[in-house]
Amino acid sequence: MSNIAQLTPATDNPESTPMIEVNDASRGLNYDENLLFEKERTDTPGVDLPELKGTKSRTGQATRKSIGLHQVSEPQVVRHFVRLSTKNYSIDSGFFPLGSCTMKHNPRLNEKLARLPGFAHIHPMQPESTVQGAFAVMHELQEWLGELTGLPGVCLTPAAGAHGELAGVMTIRRAHDEQGNDEKTVMLVPDSAHGTNPATAAMCGYSIRVIPTKETGRVTVEAFKEALYKVEADGKDVAGMMVTNPNTCGLFETDIADIVDLLHEAGGYFYCDGANFNALVGSIRPGDFGVDVMHLNLHKTFSTPHGGGGPGSGPICVAKRLKPYVPSPLVVKEGDTYRLERDGERPTTCGRLKGFQGQFGMHVRALAYMMSHGADGLKRVSEDAVLNANYIHAKLKDDYHSPFEGPVMHEALFTEKYQKEHGVTTLDIAKGLVEYGMHPMTVYFPLVVNGAMLIEPTETESKAELDRFILVMKKLAQDAKLKGADYFHTLPQSAPATRLDELKAAREPKLRWKKC
Numbered sequence: 001m002s003n004i005a006q007l008t009p010a011t012d013n014p015e016s017t018p019m020i021e022v023n024d025a026s027r028g029l030n031y032d033e034n035l036l037f038e039k040e041r042t043d044t045p046g047v048d049l050p051e052l053k054g055t056k057s058r059t060g061q062a063t064r065k066s067i068g069l070h071q072v073s074e075p076q077v078v079r080h081f082v083r084l085s086t087k088n089y090s091i092d093s094g095f096f097p098l099g100s101c102t103m104k105h106n107p108r109l110n111e112k113l114a115r116l117p118g119f120a121h122i123h124p125m126q127p128e129s130t131v132q133g134a135f136a137v138m139h140e141l142q143e144w145l146g147e148l149t150g151l152p153g154v155c156l157t158p159a160a161g162a163h164g165e166l167a168g169v170m171t172i173r174r175a176h177d178e179q180g181n182d183e184k185t186v187m188l189v190p191d192s193a194h195g196t197n198p199a200t201a202a203m204c205g206y207s208i209r210v211i212p213t214k215e216t217g218r219v220t221v222e223a224f225k226e227a228l229y230k231v232e233a234d235g236k237d238v239a240g241m242m243v244t245n246p247n248t249c250g251l252f253e254t255d256i257a258d259i260v261d262l263l264h265e266a267g268g269y270f271y272c273d274g275a276n277f278n279a280l281v282g283s284i285r286p287g288d289f290g291v292d293v294m295h296l297n298l299h300k301t302f303s304t305p306h307g308g309g310g311p312g313s314g315p316i317c318v319a320k321r322l323k324p325y326v327p328s329p330l331v332v333k334e335g336d337t338y339r340l341e342r343d344g345e346r347p348t349t350c351g352r353l354k355g356f357q358g359q360f361g362m363h364v365r366a367l368a369y370m371m372s373h374g375a376d377g378l379k380r381v382s383e384d385a386v387l388n389a390n391y392i393h394a395k396l397k398d399d400y401h402s403p404f405e406g407p408v409m410h411e412a413l414f415t416e417k418y419q420k421e422h423g424v425t426t427l428d429i430a431k432g433l434v435e436y437g438m439h440p441m442t443v444y445f446p447l448v449v450n451g452a453m454l455i456e457p458t459e460t461e462s463k464a465e466l467d468r469f470i471l472v473m474k475k476l477a478q479d480a481k482l483k484g485a486d487y488f489h490t491l492p493q494s495a496p497a498t499r500l501d502e503l504k505a506a507r508e509p510k511l512r513w514k515k516c
Helices: 074-085 108-114 132-149 161-178 196-203 221-228 256-265 320-325 360-396 426-435 463-482 484-488 502-507
Strands: 153-155 186-190 207-211 238-244 269-274 293-296 316-318 331-334 337-340 412-414 453-455
Touching: 108 360, 132 153, 132 293, 132 316, 132 331, 132 337, 132 360, 153 320, 161 196, 161 238, 161 269, 161 293, 161 316, 161 320, 186 196, 186 221, 196 207, 196 238, 207 221, 221 256, 238 256, 256 269, 316 320, 360 412, 360 463, 426 453, 426 463, 426 484, 463 484
Parallel strands: 186 207, 186 238, 238 269, 269 293
Antiparallel strands: 153 316, 293 316, 331 337, 412 453
16 A cells, blocks of 8 residues: 555544644755755665675775765765755855955856866966966966056965965065064054954064044044054054055045055055955056055955855055065066966065965956956946945935945945844844845944944846845834834744854854764
């Protein structure tokens, strides 16, 4: 008898039929997917195959008994990972308003070019004569980045943004060491900076002196002078300054030219964190407002993939006077031939950062993006990114508290001030966005404002998508007034995982799977 027949009621009286309960959480296509180790053991595993009778090993090695994985079949494994993949949220599935991240669309043209056999199938230890096309791409990318930033010394080696920071500050440190500036032991960093800025400076042996920005969201000349001349050294102990421009509050540093003049008079170098270059690319060159060193996030400004779709890439660009000190190797062109610098060819370099020459696949993608846009297209990119951010800011500034006056650059900053009056926090607003199928904005950063909500739409979102986001944000602001904190603490209700006890998860993490 089939299973279906067994479920047929034994009587015509419905009241005497026992209720059938389905206790798992799978509904529709929203699978309740357990760990692979919790799958039912199968008699047809795709891991360890049963021993064949009447045969023996011909390798001369001991027969492996098991590799320690659960005995599940290939269909079970495939379905497990496909179901997990449906729970992923990515830029290909929806709007990603993460401030300070520039989560823009990755054009498929870039992916097609990066997968060309002559790019995808080369090896970093091939003879240079066999990879001239790859070197030509890297050299041209160096030229484009130098032109866009106004900083002609370009090193493509750094593997990500923070790695680029390290390369940039190492370059500054090497320059001071070569010039005998032993007294320069301090790096100035605003309190709104990315956390990697002070960490990088400390790794390079500098002590950190903080520039306060809380009142205006910007570095003022007065605050900079106070930090520069804090001790009786007249700024002679300052090796440099690390500033993001536009900064992490989404604002342009309006006093930057005057500040850089004072820094240069004191013999310091200006390191610009290039994380927010998407707001400037094609419109203004950082070298023109005094930048000496900056890193660029190719996965932000130039559309190469983030995170697991990466890897990242964080080239640095430096002023001509600092080019002798950048990490090696650079790609050099001699006539019609390209090559890498030889070890020892440039004795002033701060050294190698990694074994090979950088994330080449990202170089291909970034150059494809630049060439497909052209100079005018890249300028339009930054203009549209700024326009989209200001549109969101204008539409939401009456519903959410905007801590600083005036227009914004590429991202809009709000706080929880109005919602906190009703017991609703920034985290509650973020969970509300998840309920409506949207990824939350960056929360609680920058730290200079309480309950920060940092929103960066980028230029690749349509007006319709921005309008839907704005509508949901307005609805959440209204719900905060009418429904209060108790309602928000039930959100999200429709996600695969509902509201978690995040404090308990942080204090009592379960890092090992144990069989029940």
